Amino acid sequence: MAGENVLVLNYDAEASTYDRTRGGDARAVSAAAAIGALLPRQVTLVADLACGTGIVTARVAAPRVIGIDLSHGMARLAAARLPGRVARGDVTAVPLADGSVDAVVMIWLLHLLDHAASARALAEAARVLRPGGTLLTTVDKDEAYYVTPSDVAELIVPVRARHVPPPSDAHDRVTGLATALDLSPAGRTTFPGDGQGHSPRGWAELILTRRIPWTKRADPGTLAALTGRLHALPGQDRPRADPVYRLVSFTKG
């Protein structure tokens, strides 16, 4: 079940169910369309860093698209989609030459990394981009479920806010780091997590079983009170709005 950064960080174990549980083809089509909206026309070589299973990578409309991922299980599935165009590698030490790509894409990556690693990943993106190249990254990923107002969001947001540390992919933070790397803000768009909205009952289960990172830091009484209020909402099994993911672009000076 997809959630707000559900705590399943072993991507080797996750690989076989990843596509099905993260919105599948519909999410990938929407993500690729958002990438296409921000990619300049003259782009030839695109590197998708943390490409996962390649479900988005394979849909990026550019003459040459390569993928890199740290997880063997994810990279193996991506290689099946993009034969000869996927390598294992770490986004904090990208196995590409300086100034060698026209665009770097990072979808749903920075929020997973700590502050040091996410800063390093951005520096690596800047290093491998040619002058005038484009960086695309998602930001504020874990806010996506609360962008659209709903009765569920109204209950969860204030409790969550007390338990969430500053995210690595906060838009302001990413913009500050990028600017210091001579990457200038160039554009922004959103894409939906099609079919990923949860019902009140679904949210209550995710929260009670502590499958969302911030719930690990909350005391049982707080979680019980919140899930009690979620269980009291009407439409217990009606999914609320799909999450809305933010994608931003930067141009290298």
Ligand SMILES: C[S@@+](CC[C@H](N)C(=O)[O-])C[C@H]1O[C@@H](n2cnc3c(N)ncnc32)[C@H](O)[C@@H]1O
């Ligand atoms: C949430 S998935 C996103 C995958 C893909 N971008 C997508 O949108 O479907 C995060 C991916 O980041 C990869 N990853 C995490 N840390 C990484 C690192 N340091 N270097 C390379 N890949 C990493 C994981 O293996 C996983 O495939």
